[in-house]
Amino acid sequence: DAKTTQPNSMESNEEEPVHLPCNHSTISGTDYIHWYRQLPSQGPEYVIHGLTSNVNNRMASLAIAEDRKSSTLILHRATLRDAAVYYCILLNTNAGKSTFGDGTTLTVKP
Amino acid sequence: DGGITQSPKYLFRKEGQNVTLSCEQNLNHDAMYWYRQDPGQGLRLIYYSQIVNDFQKGDIAEGYSVSREKKESFPLTVTSAQKNPTAFYLCASRRTGGYTGELFFGEGSRLTVL
Numbered sequence: 001d002a003k004t005t006q007p008n009s010m011e012s013n014e015e016e017p018v019h020l021p022c023n024h025s026t027i028s029g030t031d032y033i034h035w036y037r038q039l040p041s042q043g044p045e046y047v048i049h050g051l052t053s054n055v056n057n058r059m060a061s062l063a064i065a066e067d068r069k070s071s072t073l074i075l076h077r078a079t080l081r082d083a084a085v086y087y088c089i090l091l092n093t094n095a096g097k098s099t100f101g102d103g104t105t106l107t108v109k110p
Numbered sequence: 111d112g113g114i115t116q117s118p119k120y121l122f123r124k125e126g127q128n129v130t131l132s133c134e135q136n137l138n139h140d141a142m143y144w145y146r147q148d149p150g151q152g153l154r155l156i157y158y159s160q161i162v163n164d165f166q167k168g169d170i171a172e173g174y175s176v177s178r179e180k181k182e183s184f185p186l187t188v189t190s191a192q193k194n195p196t197a198f199y200l201c202a203s204r205r206t207g208g209y210t211g212e213l214f215f216g217e218g219s220r221l222t223v224l
Contacts, residue, residue: 034212043200043215044153087152091204091213096160097168098143098204098213102152 004088009105012078020073020104022088027068031090035062035073038085038103047073047086083108112137116201116216123195123223129188131219133201140206142184143213146170147198156199159184160206188221196223 005023012018024033032051036044048055048062050071055062061074075082087103114135123129133142141160145153155168159178173192178184184203188195201216 036213041198041218041220043202043218044213045215046212049212085152094206097155097158097166098202099155099169100145100153 003099004090004101006086006088006101006104008102009107011107011109012075014080014108014110015077018075018078018082018106018108020075020086020088020106021070022072023070024088024090025069027090028092030093032093033062033064033068033071034089034091035060036087036089037082038087044087049091078106078108080108080110082106114201114203114214114216116199116219118219119217121219121221123221125223126190128190129195129221131186131188131199131201131221133184133186133216134182135184135201135203135214136182137203137214138181139203139214140181141204142178143202143204144168144174144176144184144186145200145202147200147218153200156186195221197221 032049034049035047038044048057048060050062050064063072085103085105087100117132143158144156147153154170156174157176159165162181165176165178175187199219202213204213205211
């Protein structure tokens, strides 16, 4: 199963944009790029996903490299509630094994 | 409301006892997953099932067992063979076939072995 690599931690100031990177150099053509975030003692929640094109939703934007070997989650204006662990994972259309890495811990400073 | 329900939320057990964690979903999803999370760590896959009466080992299946007799239910048993069972356990589900959609997670079960 394809793996993802993320920085262990990142910091941001409140109301500033945040760019969270993810590398997935072994991605296959049928892998979707998904992002989830997790607050302490809670289950992860879905943030956004994409296949080839950049995506926007009410929570965030996802920028996908042309070769699909990397992607960036963009939070346009970070708030204190965005402080969480963010996971980038690859989910295949065959719904097989879904493996998480250690994610990026985002700290938002007031 | 559709979703995933895990129970119990907190569980305390003595060393050497088997424990079963419940996971029920009413999302009509075929695929279900169990993850384990230790403090400060990411999620590690224990078992997953893509269809009723079938399941596969994940990365850390030793000391755990599962069953999938109904589409809605995927219970996890933590056996006495699991050497360090104290952890936060998360159940998830997703669709299969075509575009499979995102993972939906339960709120988790925190197991403490005394």
